[in-house]
Amino acid sequence: MSSKYQEYNQLNLPQIEKDILQQWELHQAFEKSVEVRDGATPFVFYEGPPSANGLPGIHHVISRTLKDLVCRYKTMQGFQVKRKGGWDTHGLPVELGVEKMLGITKEDIGKKISIAEYNDTCRKEVLKYKDKWDELTQKMGYWVDLKDPYITFDNSYIESLWWALQTLYKKGFLYKSVSIQPYSPAAGTGLSSAELNMPGTYKDVKDTTVVAMFKAQQAANSQFLFDAAGNDEVYFLAWTTTPWTLPSNLGLTVGGNIEYVLVKTFNQYTHLPVNVIMAKVLMPKYFKAEGENADFDAYKEGDKVIPWQILTSFKGKDLENIRYEQLLPFAQPEEGDPFRVIVGDFVTTEDGTGIVHTAPAFGADDNRVGKKYGLGILTLVDKQGKFTDNVGEFSGRYVKNYKDDPNYKDVDVDIAVKLKKENRAFKVEKYEHTYPHCWRTDKPVLYYPLDAWFIKTTAVKDRMIELNKTINWKPAFTGTGRFGNWLENMVDWNLSRSRYWGTPLPIWRTEDGTEEKCIGSIEELNGEIRKANEVLGGDVNKSYLHEGILDLHKPYVDDIILVSDSGKPMRREPDLVDVWFDSGAMPFAQQHYPFENKEAVDGRQAFPADFIAEGVDQTRGWFYTLHALGVMLFDSVAYKTVVSNGLVLDANGMKMSKRLGNVVNPFETIAQYGADATRWYLITNASPWDSLKFDVKGVGEAQRKLFGTLYNTYNFFAMYANLDNFTFKEAYIPLEERPEIDRWIISVLNSLVKDATAYFDDYEPTQAGRAVERFVDEHLSNWYVRLCRRRFWKGDYEHDKISAYQTLYECLEKVIQLMAPVSPFFTDWMFNNLNKVTGRSSAASIHHTNFPEVQSEAIDPDLEERMQLAQDISSLVLSLRKKVNIKVRQPLQKILIPIADAHMQEQIAKVADLIKSEVNVKGIDYLTETEGFIKKKIKPNFKSLGAKMGARMKAVAAAITAFTDADIAALERDGHYTLTVDGEQVQIQLSDVEIISEDIPGWTVANKGALTVALDITITPQLQDEGNARELVNRIQKIRKDSGFELTDRIDVKVAAVDSLKSAIINYNDYICTEILADSLDVVAALQEGTEVEVNDLKFNVLVNKKS
RNA sequence: AGAUCCGUAGCUCAGCCUGGUUAGAGCACUACACUGAUAAUGUAGGGGUCAGCAGUUCAAAUCUGCUCGGGUCUACCA
Secondary structure (H helix, E strand, C coil), X not given: CCCCCCCCCCCCHHHHHHHHHHHHHHCCHHXXXXXXXXXXXXXXXXXXXXXXXXXXXXXXXXXXXXXXXXXXXXXXXXXXXCCEEEECCCCHHHHHHHHHXXXXXXXXXXXXXXXXXXXXXXXXXXXXXXXXXXHHHHHCCCCCEEXXXXXXXXXXXXXXXXXXXXXXXXXCCEEEEEEEEEEECCCCEECCHHHHCCCCCEEEEXXXXXXXXXXXXXXXXXXXXXXXXXXXXXXXXXEECCHHHHHHCCEEEECCCCEEEEEEEECCCCCCEEEEEEEHHHHHHCCCHHHECCCCCCCCCCCCCCCEEEEEEEEHHHHCCCEECCCCCCCCCCCCCCCEEEECCCCCCCCCCCEEEECCCCCHHHHHHHHHHCCCCCCCECCCCEECCCCHHHCCCECCCCCCCCCCCCHHHHHHHHHHHCCCEEEEEEEEEEEEECCXXXXXXXXXXXXXXXXXXXXXXXXXHHHHCCCEEECHHHHHHHHHHHHHCCCCEECEECCCCCCECCEEEECCCCCEEECCCHHHHHHHHHHHHHHHCCCCCHHHCCCCXXXXXXXXXXXXXXXXXXXXXXXXXXXEECHHHHHHCHHHHCCCCCCCCHHHHHCCCCCCECXXXXXXXXXXXXXXXXXXXXXXXXXXXXXXEEEEECCEECCCCCECCCCCCCCCCHHHHHHHHCHHHHHHHHHHHCCCCCCEECCHHHHHHHHHHHHHHHHHHHHHHHHHHHHHCCCCCCCCCCHHHCCHHHHHHHHHHHHHHHHHHHHHHCCCHHHHHHHHHHHHHHHHHHHHHHHHHHHHHCCCCCHHHHXXXXXXXXXXXXHHHHHCCXXXXXXXXXXXXXXXXXXXXXXXXXXXXXXXXXXXXXXXXXXXXXXXXXXXXXXHHHHHHXXXXXXXXXXXXXXXXXXXXXXXXXXXXXXXXXXXXHHCEEEEEEECHHHCCCEEEEEXXXXXXXXXXXXXXXXXXXXXXXXXXXHHHHHHHHCXXXXXXXXXXXXXXXXXXXXXXXXXXXXXXXXXXXXXXXXXXXXXHHHHHHHHHHHHHHHHHHHHHHCCCCCCCCEEEEECCCHHHHHHHHHCHHHHHHHHCEEEEEECCCCCCCEEEEECCEEXXXXXXXXX
């Protein structure tokens, strides 16, 4: 233990942090913070794994600060919080990075470079920036276990994923199907949504669009149309921007509640009379108003205005299942019941005709609704992007110019021409819209049916929605809004990715697809490997027979051939699984469950998480996959509380991106301002879920304001505590034996502890931090310390002084504990500085201590109220002094305060001494209404009055405002008053108005709310003397300080005082001497030596000599 | 295009859920004061069509609808 508190010359946060980091490492502070809670209730936290193939940015600092502070807080609350770090290592971004680095494309893999080599490169590259990440983790003070992280490419991790996949498989949740995915014929590959969202992929293109005419078939369910049309032909109109999909059309989708009309008119190309069906609200797009009910017989070719007439109208659902003739009958689907009108919820009347041409092969919506109605599927375009051989005259033609053919003819145009000729086109025009393009080839993407494996999440949709309601979402609207909607509209989870670096799907199939096996562990696979070799013989799986499989990645798993129950060879389904499966499975995969740690997960010790936090962009990513797997595998939520933090924008509100070059480098910010100030700024500036405009100036402000103030307060304490040898060795002085102001700050401190605890418990660190800021600045520094300064440097080391030290010490001790979760370095530094001397805590670090508990008995609302009164009154008096230009150093006789009730007077009386010394007046006079000369003002209380008066409110308010002094007096006397409004009598109560003492005629007054203060500004000669004495004290103190004297040095003083000061020096000689620690103070006639000073515009010399 | 969040002083944010009549704070700016915490502090001042429009209401920054601007997610769909 040290006997002196360390004093400092300057606050250097970055240096403090370096020192503390060293100590943490030396003493294994993090490990110990977990150890000290051995046996305590676990608080389960999951670290969302970052991908280390990109550099960390400032936005990573905010989510990690959030995670860290919750974990530190819960540790201080007595929970054991294990934090296993992790790395997300698979996936497309890794692969794209490697391809870029090697200068290859996907097609080159397996040709120019072996899959084994490629994957080895990925494995190395993915942890490229691990060192940088580790450095950030350390420097920002994020406590997470980096020594034993989970890594998603580890065999043990993948084995857990396989267990999960097999479990889902056994439950019947894993199936193979066709899905419509973005596909680039030019590149010959499917595209991920990430690739589709790369900048520049969406381009404006001009396409030929067609409103095609689908001829309805006459039948019982369509008879109402034909009745209206006089048994003429009836056509459905459907618009498409991709006419090349028309040969694959299998359905027409309408909106169930949309109103449609049957219209009699002419085809503008063939001039034949037709009857067409479309949505009513879209008619103006196709029909001119003046054509309505025009003369049909008079119409002739070339007329600008085409006559039309509505024959009947009906709802979309009336059209359901009406059949129509195939538009371009080149080929028919092998199965299904096509060419029907169906109902879908995605139909809008924004554009087109309100009837959607539906080709299940080329649109996700189309496919979904097609499946629902069993339309079948017809794919007349091959993977090169050209029509198949069975599309008549269009066979073999590319649907878009994928080969850069200079003679390419737009097939859409030819289809439009054909339809025009056949009286099957109602309108053909160019249309400009945005369309996605392949980022690598710049060619249009098309949506194409590809084989894929799915997880049937829709089977547990209701359960997922139900369990989601038990999750504590911060902010709540993310859970009900964004996430809730997402669940409501959920589709099955497409697991398949045709890539190389990822978790392989552990499914082996016979060639005909009739038999398959889903493998759930390494052991099972090795058994199957040997079995296949025995049954199939030869070289099958030869290289895997001895040691079994060593790496669960491609290409090794693809070498393995298994055998089906009927003895047929089975090969692995070539897909990898979506990386989101990797991260969604981390709760159990990080534990290598169920092969290890089975009890921890099954016994709900390590599952589900009590808390997770990530960026709001993870809502449909990690948050979703965690939830889906939690529900499907364990019928449980995966996390009880989730905080989604917003984005970090730059100072101008722009998203930070490498492209714009506005990324804030976290290392620089931390180096300059320190991690504590950075963390504090990030947490307190905006709620975590609001997007944050990051401005380094704000970090500087946090540094100056909060940390600077605390540091000053500490230094102040240390300076005097060292002089007095205060080490908290005396017994704790009971609160009731401490002065008012001590009990007040302890009361406020405990209120703060109460509030901060509630905020932290509610995952509102922003509110907690702001409350702490208010306390440190307004209450502790600018009121308590300022008012108590004299107590620390005046007088003997006895009861009052010890009380002050104990009080200030306790405030510092507890406030840094409240701050410790957010700003771990500075608080630990101060904790050590304090604790080294006092040894109050046996903990080696603030992070091993228990969070302060509220002492409710210390909270005194009355006390807090009257101190607020004292602050307000002081503030008013100071403003009055300013108004009449009288310095605070000049004592004044008294202030007058009108008193509303006895309680108020009692309250003020208790803090009268504080007020008097703060504003330098001799006394306080309380005025009650009996004095009679206070001018009062009355204001209606709208809230209570409004409820009673309703519409008469305005008149009542006017009447009250017009009250005379007599009216007010009457109301105060009787407690009620009857007034007449619009001829009606209404009674108002005292509680319906607010009466304040506004003015005391003849006095200088100031108001704040209901509080009024008047100041007596008469300066008597005696007051003048006292003021001058204080001026002199001030000047001599300055000389002492400038001369570098110690606080305790005694002095002799000679003053060549001018006449006007003499009486002050004589009358207040003792006072002055005590203040300046002088043994003698003499007035001399003239003085050559000494320092020139000025008081009230008079200059004279003062000589100060230190006694040896 | 849909969903959702955001828009209050030059800047960063409270207040909105639960409507109440002079809309607050900090920073920055200006002036004055204070000073044994001093790169701190106090007082005063300027600075706002609470994004816009409409509605509900005696009363709207606050509730409702629409519009505009910004962000995010989902989709790109006829």
